[in-house]
Amino acid sequence: MYKLTQQQHEQLLCFWICTGPHKCSSSSTYHSFLDAADVVLLRSQLLGWYDKEKRELPWRTTAMTETDVNIRTYAVWVSEIMLQQTQVTTVKDYYNKWMKRWPTVHDLAAATLEEVNQMWAGLGYYSRGKRLHEGAQKVVSELKGQMPQTADSLLKQLPGVGRYTAAAIGSIALGQVTGAVDGNVIRVLCRLRAIGADSTSPAVTEALWDLANTLVDPERPGDFNQAMMELGARICTPKAPLCSQCPVQTHCRSYRKKPLIVPDIEDCGNTETCSLCPSEPWDDELGVLNFPRKPAKKPPRQERTLSCVVIRRQEEGEDEYLLTQRPDKGLLAGLWEFPSLLLDGENSETKQKKLLCAEISRILGTRLTESLFQSVGEVVHIFTHIHQTYIVYSVCLKDGKTQTKTDNTQWLSRSALHEAAVSTGMKKVCVKPWCVVQRSPHTAQIKQTILALEAEKK
Numbered sequence: 001m002y003k004l005t006q007q008q009h010e011q012l013l014c015f016w017i018c019t020g021p022h023k024c025s026s027s028s029t030y031h032s033f034l035d036a037a038d039v040v041l042l043r044s045q046l047l048g049w050y051d052k053e054k055r056e057l058p059w060r061t062t063a064m065t066e067t068d069v070n071i072r073t074y075a076v077w078v079s080e081i082m083l084q085q086t087q088v089t090t091v092k093d094y095y096n097k098w099m100k101r102w103p104t105v106h107d108l109a110a111a112t113l114e115e116v117n118q119m120w121a122g123l124g125y126y127s128r129g130k131r132l133h134e135g136a137q138k139v140v141s142e143l144k145g146q147m148p149q150t151a152d153s154l155l156k157q158l159p160g161v162g163r164y165t166a167a168a169i170g171s172i173a174l175g176q177v178t179g180a181v182d183g184n185v186i187r188v189l190c191r192l193r194a195i196g197a198d199s200t201s202p203a204v205t206e207a208l209w210d211l212a213n214t215l216v217d218p219e220r221p222g223d224f225n226q227a228m229m230e231l232g233a234r235i236c237t238p239k240a241p242l243c244s245q246c247p248v249q250t251h252c253r254s255y256r257k258k259p260l261i262v263p264d265i266e267d268c269g270n271t272e273t274c275s276l277c278p279s280e281p282w283d284d285e286l287g288v289l290n291f292p293r294k295p296a297k298k299p300p301r302q303e304r305t306l307s308c309v310v311i312r313r314q315e316e317g318e319d320e321y322l323l324t325q326r327p328d329k330g331l332l333a334g335l336w337e338f339p340s341l342l343l344d345g346e347n348s349e350t351k352q353k354k355l356l357c358a359e360i361s362r363i364l365g366t367r368l369t370e371s372l373f374q375s376v377g378e379v380v381h382i383f384t385h386i387h388q389t390y391i392v393y394s395v396c397l398k399d400g401k402t403q404t405k406t407d408n409t410q411w412l413s414r415s416a417l418h419e420a421a422v423s424t425g426m427k428k429v430c431v432k433p434w435c436v437v438q439r440s441p442h443t444a445q446i447k448q449t450i451l452a453l454e455a456e457k458k
Helices: 005-019 036-053 059-064 071-081 086-099 103-112 113-120 126-140 151-157 161-174 182-191 200-215 221-235 349-364 414-419 425-433 442-456
Strands: 301-312 320-325 339-341 375-380 386-397 407-414
Touching: 036 200, 036 221, 059 071, 059 086, 071 086, 071 103, 071 126, 071 161, 086 113, 103 126, 126 182, 151 161, 161 221, 161 414, 182 200, 182 221, 200 221, 200 320, 301 349, 301 425, 320 349, 349 375, 349 386, 375 425, 386 425, 407 414
Parallel strands: 301 386
Antiparallel strands: 301 320, 301 339, 320 407, 375 386
């Protein structure tokens, strides 16, 4: 009589669970963890790898060494907000500078929004800094200076804190036993359990959170969640996963999946009604890259913006540059920029000069002539959802005492401009050497400024 191996027995059991008369009409147990021993083993393997391979990061050090729970929670909160849509290597310097200047939530609450924007400049997604500031002021004014102490209260009481951020802070800073699902964890879990449906759909989202809450280690929830993120960031990467180095490879359904002529006995046998299975067939060439699957991104909308570098010449000291402040809501809220106008459709250079001349004349309360405005080139900056092209002009004012007649404007020297709360896109406008062409007697001055800014940036 033919005797099944242990692996074949497990496969048949899985097949029966997925296709038997009791099968679930929405998603099968193929996409979950049935065996408690497997969960315990995965925790051990992942944490063992993390203890040996984890990166030394300042917020991790604070989470491990800071005994004051209020400071610890605040520090992790700051790091999690900064890490949203931003790489670790970029965040480290910003985090260290932030914590040095505002080491407690009381310090941040006492700061001005202008100071916060200035510190955040260059980090992107600028509303995050504003929400941190608003949250700190709320903690001090409404919560008696005490940070919320559970994931639920963090979610409800702090602006800009969503489900993932609350769970991450709760587990890392407070030791709360809760899973945390970010982009890295989505990728890891989808591959581990061969979840191929749209990873942004409500059904998949809830399934992933259920998985995360099942797997999280009750003794080390913060370390486990960080280990999952670390695994996704360094091993289970989007395009070139290092499967041979993965500590939980034996648990990965997408890695173990092989091309077969007949359906794999270990596959989910309920694909027609399973809300977690992919709608498209498995691609042998992609392997684990079959998962996760997301809807195609909408192309960023195209925008063209006129931007004018207005220089106020000084007989002594540094020349100064005119900046205007953006509205306190919307894209790049509250940041400073060179006077700018959003274009509607294509415009000739003559029309562009006319528009800028009218705008700068309005700001300065004087009448300029269009001939003063010189075109110096274009600068492209990509936001998440906007492909922005800045069409750059310059104008040089000989009167060093020229004043503005509107609110929310200021004149800044080159060194002050370098430190101001100016967006990355706008900094590109003033540091591109090719923006200068020999078209007016003022371009030498502009070129000197641009090259100096470029040197400082390096």
